[in-house]
Amino acid sequence: MTRRPANRLLGVGLALVLTSVTLGFAAGNLIKSPAQALADAAPPRPSTLTAPVTREAVRRTVAFDAVVTPQFETVVRAQQAAGVDANVLTRLGRREGSTVAAGDLLAEISGRPLIVVRGSIPMYRTMSPGMTGPDVRQLQFALGGAGHWTNDARGVFGPSTSQAVAALYEEHGYQPQRVGDEEVEIAEEAVRSAARNLTQLRQTESDPLSLQFAQEDLARAQAAAGEAYTKAGAQVVLGELVFVPDLPARVSDVSVQVGDVVEDKVLTLASGPLVVRGTATSADAERIRLGDRAQMLFSPSGSGRGRVLRASRSAAAAGEEAAESDQTGTTFVIRPSKPLGARWLGADARVIVETARSEGAGYTVPVSAVSTAADGTTLVHVVSEGEARPVEVMVGFAGDGYVRVTTSERRSLQVGDAVVVGTDSGSA
Template sequence: MADSSTPESGIPTALDADRPDKDALPPGVPAPRAPEPRLPPAASALIRRQRILLIVTAGAALLSVGGLVASVFVRSPAQDAAGRRAPDPTVLTAPVQQRVLTKSVILRGTVTAGGTVNFTPVQGQSQGAAAGALLLTGIRKKAGSAVAPGDVLVEVSGRPVIALSGPVPAYRDLKPGDTGKDVGELQDALRRLGYADSDPAGTFGPRTKTAVAALYADRGYDPPNTGGPHGALDQQQLTAARQAVTTAQRAVTAARATRDGAKGAAAISAAATQLGYAEQDLATAQKALDDLVAHTGVMLPLAEFTFVPAFPARLSAVNGAVGSTVAAPLLTIDSGRPVVTTVLTQDQKSSLREGMKVQLSAEVLGQEAKGAITALGAYTTGSSNTGQRNGSSGSGGQSGSSGGGQNSGGDTPQARAGYPLTVTPDTELPAPWLGLDVRVTVTAASSNGPVLVVPATAVSAGADGRTSVSVRAASGAQNRIPVTAGMDADGYVAVTAAPGFRLAAGDAVVVGQ
């Protein structure tokens, strides 16, 4: 059994040893408190020193904050007067420059082709008399592609549309035996593509037929024929004409034999007469056959080619999808060297004229080019009027099924009202420029060589009407120099110092203060 004087741990404590036995106290009398332990003298002194240091530190911090507050909110009379005084004036200067002064007009323009060709095939002999509506059956060149002479652009009802070089718009089928400038244009185009054609210029002869047949064969198509596919419709006439020649040749042979066997003057004379008639019949039959051969065979139908006035060229639009019915215009071709077109306001036009030099900048390509203003048109409203490109009247043909297959000349609606301006580059622009919006910087005026120029804000006029500039010396002093003002451009003015005064490049002129 555990001793009742020990705690639950069973270990006696010092407190238990010092206090009387709690069981001996009368009931209701509390046990006396044990005395608090006392610190050694050295520990008490250390605590007192720490408390004094803490009080001193807090007081110093309070004094510092109070001084800061006083420095901000408490100002001396001198400081208050200085705060109310106006700041010292600031003098703005700019250096005098010596350079060529140019006056520029900056515009935005669009790079377009020098002309356009609109093409729509029409129903022709090559499709046959029973052909139905024309269908777009193949696209060989996508919109935006470059076009070269001899390229097949699209297929219409299974037949190709070929681009050929030539300035005169196509307006008819070109068939054997035809003559004219358009035939000569075809012959020139074939020769440029490497096809020999020794027929007389402007005559669609046998050599031209051979060259056209080779053009189609090299592109994988049967050549078109005046008699339809494979010339079937002409075969009956050709066969009959050849038979007539054969019959006439036999008659000549028989008449010649009769004459050679005749006896007597009368018989010989009669046989000779018959031979003459037979030879005439043979000549007539042969001529008929030759004419028929000359006017039949390989041809070039209007629905299967288009003359493009100039290259490089670009197929800018194909109006239709494969399987759709052909609608006008089926093709739009940009032709010739690119130009830049824009529209001027009245203020811009007043300072520009044809022949002025132009700087072209294609920012998206990081490229520049030079050119000149080549056309400055009259005012147009931009809603109904059209601008002519490349000087063409646009009447070289009609598009659509009611007329010829080609429209050349480049009628282009003007986007907004104003004065149409055309810039022709000095050298041919690369193909990526076509269709771009570019910066057009026109040099409207230029000084004759380098001159002294200052900002326009540096020039002032006195009460006497004389103009002057103020030159600021290194010491800060300002000297007024009378000047004569010349041309102004882009915020600068050309100036000349009055006799007896000196103004040089690098001088600092006052532009504001």
């Protein structure tokens, strides 16, 4: 019984000792000397920022936003029909989203057909018998693709081409417009008249000179009739055939309804493989060439590679002067190296076109790693064991923030070396 008070006193004493030690430690941390307070308030020492030396190509690139579309987009427009006051859509042969093949009827404008065929040259004139040219040759191939073959000389609108045109129209219940029939009748009558005159002269035993003149008249009439025959027959009126570079195609947009007055656009056809299409500003576009390599980054995820297929100048924004170059640009089409699946149609993309690339061996460092000494030498500073040593370099090809460098001293710079690119002052 006499030891219990002593034990209590001992416990109380130990608690007091621990409390005082704890309070003393806390006070030591809370109460600082003026020198310590100044030291703590000073900004942290700046740290050195470095980047590794690499051995890879330096590229110059141009980047722009784009979208995945079919390679060909053909806008079908209505031409003013002859003999009518207004172009009225009287029939729609294909609905939006439907597929069309060679020889299909797209629409009817004021009772005249719009028929789709394959070809890369847009129709720019009415094609009639007797005409020649690359557009006539394309017409002949297009007719064959629609199942109506010709045997005229290539590029010559002859009788079999006229017959094939008529067959294409009649297949859809239309009569093609014809030309030259009146001229043929006149030429045939001239032949008959010249023949009768020659016959009469022979029967009356006229003098040889008169017979010779009559024979020459008949020959000229027959030649003129032959010429008339070559220029008579079914023709293709401007706008009644729609040439599309690749078929089958899909109707991607219909702009009018049956009964509407059509002033311009009727519908749009999309065809061909999927490509990536985007517009670069005028300044960037000047650096891009057909065939340049490109990287494509798709949203939300995905990537691919390809090459610049073609380019077309974009018009200035409506109501703005064309001289304002920042409002204009060039639309580029990128053809992927591997075909894109249908799921990518309409996807957004970021295109990075490689416009130039370094050649040969050499070290690559960030441009910010290169500095110039007072004597004009070009240096990079290599960090090793906390110390930065200068290495003299010769600067070469630069692009996208990197530069190719070479050294005169062997092994003074190696792949993986850390070179100084700046300092980080940190934050208070």
